[in-house]
Amino acid sequence: MQVDELAPDSAVAGYLGQEIDGLDALETPSVSRRPRAQRWWGSTWPKLAAVTVAIAGWQMVVWSGWRPEYALAGPKPVFAELWRLITTGELGAAVRITLGRAITGYLLAAVIGTAIGLAVARVGVLRTAVGSLLGGLQSMPSIAWFPLAILMFGGGEGAIFFVVVLGAAPAIANGIIAGVDQIPPLQLRVGKMLGARGMSLLRHVIVPAALPGVLAGLKQGWAFAWRSLMAGELLVIVAGHRSIGVLLQTSRDISDVVMLEAVMIAILVIGVLVDSLVFGSAERAVLRRRGLVAPLP
C-alpha cells in the first residue's frame, strides 16, 4: 500500500502510452469468424429447406385432386416445361426483352426519383407542397394508370415505361427523403464545423449518411417497377416482342397451364434474384460497414 502511494505518477514515468495501448487491447473484441464455406452453407440451407417444403406442399395440393390437372399442374411437368423453355432459348429471349424494359424503366425512375427526392428533402416549400402527394402516388395501384397510359402513348412500349416510372419513382423519392430525414443533426453540425458547405456538405455528409435509407428506397422501387412491368406486359402487347408477359398471356389463351406455371416460376425467380443479389447484398454491405447489423458469425 505504502509503496503504491509513493509510486511515481504514471504519466511522468512514461507508462501512459503502455496503459492506453493496454486498455485499447482489452476493449477491442477479437473476432474469430467461421470459414467462408461454412458461413455460406449456414445461410443457404434454411433457404433450400424452405423451397423444398413449398414444392412439397404444392405437390400435396395437386395430389389431393382439389383442382383438375388441366387447371393446376404439379411440380414435375412444370419443371420439365421450364427446362424445355430454357434449353430452346425461348425463355432466354423473353427474359432479355423483359429485363431490358425493366432496366431502362427502372433507371429512368431512379434518375427522376432521386432528383425529386433530394429536392423535396432539402427544400421546405416543396416538402409541404408535394411530400404527402408522393405517399399517395405510391399507394395508387399501377394497373389503374394503364387505361390512361394506353390512350396517351398508344399501344407501344411508351405506355409500359410511363407506368413503370410512375410506380417506381415515388418509392425511390420517398426512400431518399426518409434517408435524409434520419441523418442525426450532430453529423450535419460536425460537417459544417469541418468546413463543408453546400455541395461539399451534400457530397461528404448528406449523401453517405442517407445511403441506408436511399438503398431501401431503391430496393422498394425495384419491386414496384417489376410489378408494374408485369401488369404492363399483360395489357400492352407490342407486336413481335415475345416478352415474359406475352408468354404468360399466350399460355393462358391456349389453356397451357404447365407453361403458364413454368413462366410464373421464372418471374418469381428473377424477382428474388435481383432483390437479393443486387439490392440485398448492397444493403447488407452498407449496414455491416457501419456496424448497424452484426456480422455473420
Place this chain on the structure above:
Amino acid sequence: MTTILEPSPSTPHEPLEAIRIAGLSKSYRSGGEEVVALDGIDLDVRRGEFVSIVGASGCGKSSLLNIVAGLEAPTAGTVRTAGRIALMFQESALFGWLTIRRNVELALRLSGVPRPERRERALALLEQVRLGGFAERRPHELSGGMRQRAALARAFAQDAEILLMDEPFGALDAMTRDLLHAELEQLWVERHQTIVFVTHNVREAVRLGDRVVMLTSRPGTVAATFDVDIDRPRRMEAPEVSALASEITDRLRREVRSHAGR
C-alpha cells in the same frame, strides 16, 4: 457579431487573447416565452491557455460554445476569435461510413490539404493519439475512449488555433477518462493550442485547466474565476486538486441552492 481575426504572427500588435467575449447574451423563444440562456458574459481567453468552464444544468455551457464556434448567433454582445476553431462533442460524431483514417483525411481535405499529403498526415495524427494501429478500423469497431481520441485527431487535423471541447469525456468510464486527461494534457503542451473545455465534473475542470470559470444557471453568467496554480502533470487524486475542487463545488452548491423554491 462574430469577427474572425486571421492570425498574423508578424504584426507587432497581435492581440494576446485568442478569444474575447464581451457582454454576450443569448435568449431563445420557447413556447411564446423568452428564455435567457446567457446574460452578460465577459470572458477573455489567452493564447495557449487551457480554460475549463463548469456550471450546473441550465447554465448555457453548450450555447456558449456554439456561439464561440459560430454555429449560433448571439442575441447581444460580441465574440472575437483569433484563428480557426475546431469543436469536439460528447459523442465522437465520427462518420460511421469512413474508417478513422478517412475521417481524419476528410477533415484535412475540407481544410484544403492537397491529396498527396493527406494520407501521411492523417496517419501521423492518429499516431499522436496512439491509434496508428487502428487506422483502417471503422468507428463502431472501437471503444468509446478510442473514438474520442480519433475525434481528437480529427480536430487536430483542422489545424485550428482554438479547440472547443463540449464535455468530451463525459460518457467514458473513470479509468479511460484518467488516461485521456493525461494524454490531452501532454498533447496540449506539445501543440500550444488554446483550449476551452466545458464539463460538469469539477475535479476534471481543476485537473486540466489553467483557470476554471464557474457559470451560474438560468441565466448563465460568470459567477467566479479560479486560477489553478498546480504543477503539471497533475493527477486527479492530488490533494491540491481535491482541495480546489471542493472549494468550487461548495460555491456551485450554494448557487444551486439559491434556485430552490424559485
